[in-house]
Amino acid sequence: MALDVYTLFICELYVLGFLSIIMIFAWSGAQYDRVLGFTTMAIIAMMVSVWLGSLRNHGLLFLPVAIGNTLVMLAYGMWLNAFRVFAGFRPGISWLFGALLWALLCCFPSFYCSIPKRIMVSCLLCISYTVALIIMLVRSRACLQITFWPAQLLLCFHLVFHLSRMCFDSGSSAHNAMGHSPFSSYVILESTLFVIGLTFTILAMVNERTQIRYKQASLRDPLTSVWNRRALFAQAGLAEKKSMQKQLPLVAMVFDLDHFKSINDRYGHNQGDRVLLDFCRVVEKVLPAECTFSRLGGEEFAALFVGDVEKVRSLCEEIRLLAMVSRPDNIEYTVSIGIAAGNTHSFSSLMMMADKALYEAKAGGRNRIEIKTTAPQSATLVNLNL
Numbered sequence: 069m070a071l072d073v074y075t076l077f078i079c080e081l082y083v084l085g086f087l088s089i090i091m092i093f094a095w096s097g098a099q100y101d102r103v104l105g106f107t108t109m110a111i112i113a114m115m116v117s118v119w120l121g122s123l124r125n126h127g128l129l130f131l132p133v134a135i136g137n138t139l140v141m142l143a144y145g146m147w148l149n150a151f152r153v154f155a156g157f158r159p160g161i162s163w164l165f166g167a168l169l170w171a172l173l174c175c176f177p178s179f180y181c182s183i184p185k186r187i188m189v190s191c192l193l194c195i196s197y198t199v200a201l202i203i204m205l206v207r208s209r210a211c212l213q214i215t216f217w218p219a220q221l222l223l224c225f226h227l228v229f230h231l232s233r234m235c236f237d238s239g240s241s242a243h244n245a246m247g248h249s250p251f252s253s254y255v256i257l258e259s260t261l262f263v264i265g266l267t268f269t270i271l272a273m274v275n276e277r278t279q280i281r282y283k284q285a286s287l288r289d290p291l292t293s294v295w296n297r298r299a300l301f302a303q304a305g306l307a308e309k310k311s312m313q314k315q316l317p318l319v320a321m322v323f324d325l326d327h328f329k330s331i332n333d334r335y336g337h338n339q340g341d342r343v344l345l346d347f348c349r350v351v352e353k354v355l356p357a358e359c360t361f362s363r364l365g366g367e368e369f370a371a372l373f374v375g376d377v378e379k380v381r382s383l384c385e386e387i388r389l390l391a392m393v394s395r396p397d398n399i400e401y402t403v404s405i406g407i408a409a410g411n412t413h414s415f416s417s418l419m420m421m422a423d424k425a426l427y428e429a430k431a432g433g434r435n436r437i438e439i440k441t442t443a444p445q446s447a448t449l450v451n452l453n454l
């Protein structure tokens with residue numbers, strides 16, 4: 069297939085210009101997200117470098133060879149920054165390495181005038197940056213369920229292309245004008261496709277991360293960061309199945325801080341919030357993560373468990389005692405706890421029973437635990453006068 073290098077060059081310039089515009093809008097639309105900011109700068113640097121490449125045909129070499137390729141290395145550095153920031157690292161200075169090295173090497177005529185050496189160094193730098201991008205992508209794996217493999221594929225293809233170019237494009241038949249190397253058209257085509265692919269991959273990565281953040285935010289309580297009611301009931305379905313499969317009781321726990329209104333009235337709403345946060349930290353220390361400890365609203369919390377109700381009772385007792393001695397900012401507080409357990413009940417019906425148990429704990433003087441367990445036919449109330 070014959071590829072016309074000039075047509076490809078015009079296409080690349082057009083695509084880069086168009087991508088720059090898309091990215092500027094995406095960047096400002098995403099509240100100046102740094103990942104998108106670095107990507108935008110990379111595309112603009114690539115566009116200027118491609119334009120400088122056209123000056124070869126006017127006999128100008130310094131601008132395309134020295135400045136143009138330095139800009140290409142800066143673009144790779146920007147992509148590296150985008151991937152570093154995405155993975156949660158600071159940009160650092162490693163991104164400048166390729167551009168500085170290229171600029172320095174261009175000061176030596178033996179390098180500047182040798183096309184094979186330039187091709188070799190350019191390929192080596194592209195390969196190094198691509199490997200660094202792959203490493204950063206692997207470090208972001210946890211928050212990239214969908215985009216990870218397409219992104220890996222794109223980077224691996226880019227890596228293989230530059231490895232092959234390093235082996236087969238000696239530049240021996242190349243002149244300094246555009247398109248005289250047999251590899252020129254493939255280099256332009258691959259770089260155009262790579263920039264398009266990478267730009268849309270980064271947009272997809274940012275989109276996926278945003279979706280995960282929104283999803284997590286929709287399942288967390290904004291004040292205490294513990295799970296919310298939606299998360300608890302989403303988890304309940306799985307717990308019900310587990311309880312049936314393993315023939316173990318399903319246990320619902322409801323926690324309610326005692327006389328919380330008077331804590332707010334005496335110490336103020338901020339201190340009330342402080343108590344809520346303290347209680348959550350106490351519970352998180354004691355309850356295993358699979359209990360999905362959640363805030364139902366106000367000063368009311370709930371959790372679930374599949375297994376021995378006696379174990380739940382002793383965990384709740386530990387929570388009750390720790391809350392009593394916790395005293396955040398010297399504020400004393402206590403908690404009443406209702407527990408309900410059953411083998412054949414839905415979590416919603418157990419929550420209603422646990423609510424009744426909680427009501428009885430409150431009526432019985434607060435700072436205590438009440439348990440309702442159900443045999444298949446009848447409900448039994450177990451009072452723990454603590």
Ligand SMILES: Nc1nc2c(ncn2[C@@H]2O[C@H](COP(=O)(O)OP(=O)(O)OP(=O)(O)O)[C@@H](O)[C@H]2O)c(=O)[nH]1
Nearest residue numbers: 324325326327328329330332337338340341366367
């Ligand atoms: N600081 C703070 N207070 C809250 C929050 N949400 C609800 N409240 C307060 O929690 C208090 C709950 O009061 P009540 O429902 O009367 O319960 P209580 O005073 O704990 O009484 P008992 O439960 O019967 O022991 C109210 O004063 C609400 O304003 C919150 O996010 N932060």
